[in-house]
Amino acid sequence: xxxxxSIIKLDHVHKVYDTGKIKVEALRGVDLDVRQGEFxxxxxxxxxxxxxxxxxxxxxxxxTEGTYYFxxxxxxxxxxxxxxxxxxxxxxxxxxxxxxLPFSTALENVELPMVFGGVPxxxxxxxxxxxxxxxxxxxxxxxxPTELSGGQMQRxxxxxxxxxxxxxxxxxEPTGNLDTASGQEIxxxxxxxxxxxxxxxxxxxxxxxxxxxxxxxxxxxxSLHNGNGxxx
Amino acid sequence: xxxxxxxxxxMRDMKSQKLRTFLTVFxxxxxTASVILLLAFGKGIHAQQQxxxxxxxxxxxxxxxxxxxxxxxxxxxxxxxxxxEEDATLMKRQIPNIGLVSPEYTLWDAKGRVGKTExxxxxxxxxxxxxxxxxxxxxxxxxxxxxxxxEQRRRVIFLGTSLAEEFFGEENAIGRIVxxxxxxxxxxxxxxxxxxxxxxxxxxxxxxxxPSATFKAMYGYEYVNNIxxxxxxxxxxxxxxxxxxxxxxxxxxxxxxxxEALAMWDTTENEQFFSTFFMAFRIFLGVIGAFTxxxxxxxxxxxxxxxxxxxxxxxxxxxxxxxxPRFVMSQFIFETLTLTAIGGLLGFxxxxxVVSVVPSFNVExxxxxxxxxxxxxxxxxxxxxxxGLLSGWFPARRAARCDPIEAxxx
Numbered sequence: 001x002x003x004x005x006s007i008i009k010l011d012h013v014h015k016v017y018d019t020g021k022i023k024v025e026a027l028r029g030v031d032l033d034v035r036q037g038e039f040x041x042x043x044x045x046x047x048x049x050x051x052x053x054x055x056x057x058x059x060x061x062x063x064t065e066g067t068y069y070f071x072x073x074x075x076x077x078x079x080x081x082x083x084x085x086x087x088x089x090x091x092x093x094x095x096x097x098x099x100x101l102p103f104s105t106a107l108e109n110v111e112l113p114m115v116f117g118g119v120p121x122x123x124x125x126x127x128x129x130x131x132x133x134x135x136x137x138x139x140x141x142x143x144x145p146t147e148l149s150g151g152q153m154q155r156x157x158x159x160x161x162x163x164x165x166x167x168x169x170x171x172x173e174p175t176g177n178l179d180t181a182s183g184q185e186i187x188x189x190x191x192x193x194x195x196x197x198x199x200x201x202x203x204x205x206x207x208x209x210x211x212x213x214x215x216x217x218x219x220x221x222x223s224l225h226n227g228n229g230x231x232x
Numbered sequence: 233x234x235x236x237x238x239x240x241x242x243m244r245d246m247k248s249q250k251l252r253t254f255l256t257v258f259x260x261x262x263x264t265a266s267v268i269l270l271l272a273f274g275k276g277i278h279a280q281q282q283x284x285x286x287x288x289x290x291x292x293x294x295x296x297x298x299x300x301x302x303x304x305x306x307x308x309x310x311x312x313x314x315x316x317e318e319d320a321t322l323m324k325r326q327i328p329n330i331g332l333v334s335p336e337y338t339l340w341d342a343k344g345r346v347g348k349t350e351x352x353x354x355x356x357x358x359x360x361x362x363x364x365x366x367x368x369x370x371x372x373x374x375x376x377x378x379x380x381x382x383e384q385r386r387r388v389i390f391l392g393t394s395l396a397e398e399f400f401g402e403e404n405a406i407g408r409i410v411x412x413x414x415x416x417x418x419x420x421x422x423x424x425x426x427x428x429x430x431x432x433x434x435x436x437x438x439x440x441x442x443p444s445a446t447f448k449a450m451y452g453y454e455y456v457n458n459i460x461x462x463x464x465x466x467x468x469x470x471x472x473x474x475x476x477x478x479x480x481x482x483x484x485x486x487x488x489x490x491x492e493a494l495a496m497w498d499t500t501e502n503e504q505f506f507s508t509f510f511m512a513f514r515i516f517l518g519v520i521g522a523f524t525x526x527x528x529x530x531x532x533x534x535x536x537x538x539x540x541x542x543x544x545x546x547x548x549x550x551x552x553x554x555x556x557p558r559f560v561m562s563q564f565i566f567e568t569l570t571l572t573a574i575g576g577l578l579g580f581x582x583x584x585x586v587v588s589v590v591p592s593f594n595v596e597x598x599x600x601x602x603x604x605x606x607x608x609x610x611x612x613x614x615x616x617x618x619x620g621l622l623s624g625w626f627p628a629r630r631a632a633r634c635d636p637i638e639a640x641x642x
Binding site: 055058060061080081084085086087088089093095099100101103108112113115116117121160164 | 236237240244248545546548549550551552553554555556557558559636637640
C-alpha cells in the first residue's frame with residue numbers, strides 16, 4: 001500500500017495574521033512534501049507556527065500566500081463546503097484534549113464523521129463498531145467520555161479519525177494530556193496504524209516521540225528545518 | 233438522514249436545560265394560544281352580535297310615514313303622509329329589485345285571555361312574508377300565517393315564544409284558542425326562541441301575529457303602522473329605498489327627494505357598521521396576539537443564541553470533522569422549529585380546550601360561542617412557522633459562520 005504518491009505538497013506557504021494594528025507572520029515560506037505511508041513528527045517551540053501549519057494541512061485554514069496541494073488538488077480558494085468534504089473524508093484529526101462530544105457515547109462519537117459524510121445508519125454502526133474494536137475498545141462502545149480514562153478517550157478519538165479511511169491522520173499533541181503509560185500505548189497504536197499503511201503526522205513537544213517516527217520536521221519562527229528527506 | 237442525530241442531540245439539550253426549555257416552549261405556547269383565543273373570541277362575539285341583531289331581520293328596511301318638508305306640485309309642505317295596506321302591494325309591483333314586503337298594523341295593548349290567564353299584548357297584523365323578513369320562525373309542528381288565512385280572513389293567531397309560555401306553560405299551544413279583546417283566535421303557530429337585540433315596537437317573543445286581512449276587517453284600521461321590506465340582494469337596498477320614494481312620492485304627491493316624507497331604518501347600514509367595526513376589532517386582537525407570538529419568537533431566538541454560544545466548542549469539533557455549514561445551520565433551525573412546533577401544538581391544544589369548555593359556562597348570550605376556524609388555525613400556524621424559521625435563522629447562521637479553529641481553542 002505504501003506507494004510513493006504525494007499526499008501533501010506545500011510550496012512557499014505563508015500565513016499572515018492581520019489583526020489590524022500588527023501583522024503576525026506565522027508561516028514564512030514553508031515547503032513540504034508528505035508521501036503516502038509516511039510517519040512524521042513535527043516539533044518546535046510554542047509560537048513557532050506548528051499549530052498554524054497543522055490547521056493549514058488539515059484544511060481548517062488556508063495559506064495567505066503559496067500553494068497547497070492535497071492529493072494533487074489545490075486547496076486554497078476552495079469553497080467552505082469542499083474544505084469540509086476534504087476534512088471529512090481525507091483527514092483524520094486527533095487532538096490533545098480529545099475533543100469528544102461529552103454527552104455522546106464512544107460509538108456515537110465515532111459515527112459522527114460518517115453522519116457528515118452521509119453514510120447510512122446501519123453502515124455507520126457497523127463501521128463504528130469495527131474501528132472501536134480495532135483500537136481495543138470493543139467493550140466500551142456505549143460509554144460516555146466521562147466514563148472513560150484519558151487513554152481510552154484518545155483511542156475513541158483515534159477511532160473517530162480512522163473511520164472514514166482518511167489519507168492523512170493529523171495528531172496534535174496526542175499524548176500531551178496523558179500519563180506516560182497511556183501515552184506510550186497511544187504511540188504504540190499510531191505505530192501499528194502506520195505499519196498497517198496509514199500516513200500519520202504527529203505534532204509534539206515530547207522529545208522521545210521523534211525517535212519512533214521515520215522523519216522529524218523542526219519548526220522554528222515559522223520556517224521548517226530538516227524538512228524533506230533529512231532524518232529518514 | 234441526520235434528523236435522528238439532530239433529535240437525539242436536542243433531547244439531550246432539553247433534558248439538561250429543563251427550565252429553559254420549558255420557558256421557551258411556554259413563550260410560544262402562550263403566544264399561539266393568545267392569537268387563537270383572541271381570534272376565536274372575536275369571531276364568537278361578532279357572530280353572537282350578528283345573530284342577535286339579525287333577530288329583527290336580515291338586511292331589512294322598516295319604513296314609517298313622515299311629513300313632507302318641501303312644497304310639491306302646488307301642495308304645501310308639512311303634510312302628514314299615511315300608508316295603506318295596498319301601498320305594500322304597489323311597492324311590490326312597481327319597485328325593481330324589491331324582495332319581500334309586508335305591511336304591519338299594530339294593535340297596542342290588546343287583552344289576551346286563555347282560561348283565567350289574562351295578558352296585555354301587542355297584536356301585529358301582517359302578511360305571510362313577515363315571517364322570513366323578520367326572522368320569525370315557527371317551532372316544529374307549527375306554522376306562520378299563510379295565504380289562505382289571508383284570503384279567508386281567518387281568525388288565526390301566531391304567538392311569540394314568551395307569550396305562548398305565559399298562556400299555556402309547557403302544554404302544546406297549537407289548536408288552542410286565545411281570546412283577543414273577547415274574540416276567539418285559533419293558535420296556528422308558536423315562534424321558535426331567538427336572540428333579538430333591536431326592535432322598533434317591542435320584542436317579538438311578547439307579540440302575537442294575525443293576518444293583516446283579518447286585522448283590517450276586525451278593527452277597521454284604514455292605515456298601517458309601517459311597512460317592512462328588503463331588496464332581492466343586500467347590495468340593491470339603496471336602489472329599492474330610492475324606488476320607495478319614487479313610487480310613494482308619485483302616489484302621495486311628494487317630492488321623491490323629500491327625505492322627511494318617509495322615515496326609514498335601514499338595518500343593512502348597521503350590518504355594515506358592525507362588519508367594519510368587528511373587522512377592525514379582530515385585526516386589533518390579531519395584532520395583539522401576533523405581537524405576543526413575536527415576543528415568544530424573540531425569546532426563542534435569544535435562547536438559541538445562548539445555545540449556540542454554549543455549543544461553540546461542539547460546533548468547532550463537528551466542523552473539524554467535516555460538518556458543512558449547511559449541516560450546522562440545519563441543526564439549529566431544526567431545533568428552533570421543533571421547539572416552536574411543540575409550543576405551537578400545545579398552545580393550539582390549550583386554546584381548543586378553552587374554546588370547548590367556554591359554552592359550559594352559559595355565557596353565550598354575552599360573548600357568543602368562540603370558534604377556532606380553519607382560517608384562524610392556518611393563519612396562526614403560518615405566523616408560527618415564519619417566526620420559528622426567522623428566530624432560528626440568525627442563531628443558526630451565527631453557528632454556521634463560526635471559525636472552527638477559534639471554536640476548538642475553547
